[in-house]
Amino acid sequence: DAGVIQSPRHEVTEMGQEVTLRCKPISGHNSLFWYRQTMMRGLELLIYFNNNVPIDDSGMPEDRFSAKMPNASFSTLKIQPSEPRDSAVYFCASRTGGNYGYTFGSGTRLTVV
Amino acid sequence: AQTVTQSQPEMSVQEAETVTLSCTYDTSESDYYLFWYKQPPSRQMILVIRQEAYKQQNATENRFSVNFQKAAKSFSLKISDSQLGDAAMYFCAYYNTNAGKSTFGDGTTLTVKP
Numbered sequence: 001d002a003g004v005i006q007s008p009r010h011e012v013t014e015m016g017q018e019v020t021l022r023c024k025p026i027s028g029h030n031s032l033f034w035y036r037q038t039m040m041r042g043l044e045l046l047i048y049f050n051n052n053v054p055i056d057d058s059g060m061p062e063d064r065f066s067a068k069m070p071n072a073s074f075s076t077l078k079i080q081p082s083e084p085r086d087s088a089v090y091f092c093a094s095r096t097g098g099n100y101g102y103t104f105g106s107g108t109r110l111t112v113v
Numbered sequence: 114a115q116t117v118t119q120s121q122p123e124m125s126v127q128e129a130e131t132v133t134l135s136c137t138y139d140t141s142e143s144d145y146y147l148f149w150y151k152q153p154p155s156r157q158m159i160l161v162i163r164q165e166a167y168k169q170q171n172a173t174e175n176r177f178s179v180n181f182q183k184a185a186k187s188f189s190l191k192i193s194d195s196q197l198g199d200a201a202m203y204f205c206a207y208y209n210t211n212a213g214k215s216t217f218g219d220g221t222t223l224t225v226k227p
Contacts, residue, residue, distance in 0.1 A: 043217040100146045100208045104158035
C-alpha cells in the first residue's frame, strides 16, 4: 500500500497563474478530503467527496478554487487565478467507510509569489 | 458547529518522562469519534490513536493512551516514556458521523528534551 499520493510536493508559481494539485487516494477508500494548512488558520477543510461525489464544499474559499474527482483513484484541486494569500500546505486525505480515521498524503507546499 | 480546543500551543517533556496534551470539544451529538494525529517536521500527518464515543474504556496504543471524559467533553493524550521521535505537532480531531467529516484543533507543538 503506497498510501495517499500527492503531487507535486512543492509548487512555486506566479500570481495569476493556474495551479493544479493532484491526489491519488488509497485503493478502496471511498471518501476523500482536501485540507489547507496555514499558520494563521490551522487545518481547514476545503471540500470532501464520498464515492466520487462532492458532499460539502462549504470550505472552498472562493470561486477561484475548484475540485474534481473523476474516478475513485484520482482527484484534483485547482486554483485559477492564484494569489499570494493562497500560499499554504494543501493536504489530501482518504478513509474507508468503516474507519473514520484519515490517511493523509504528504501534502503540497504551494508558494504564490 | 463543533469546535475543538487545544489550550496548550506548546509543551515540552524530558526524554523518558510522561507528558499529557489537553483537548476539549463542543458537540451536541452522541455518536462521534475522537482522534489524535501527529505531524512531525516531515509534514506527514499520522493517526496516533482513536476513541469511539460510545466506548467507556480509554484507548491505548503502546506508549500512547487517552483519558476520555465524555461528560466533560475532554480528550487528553498521554505519552509515556517520551522519545526524541515523539517531537511533533499533535492535533486533536473530532469526527461527526452525521456530517461525515472531522474538525481539527489548532495543534500542540511538543518538544522532547534529551
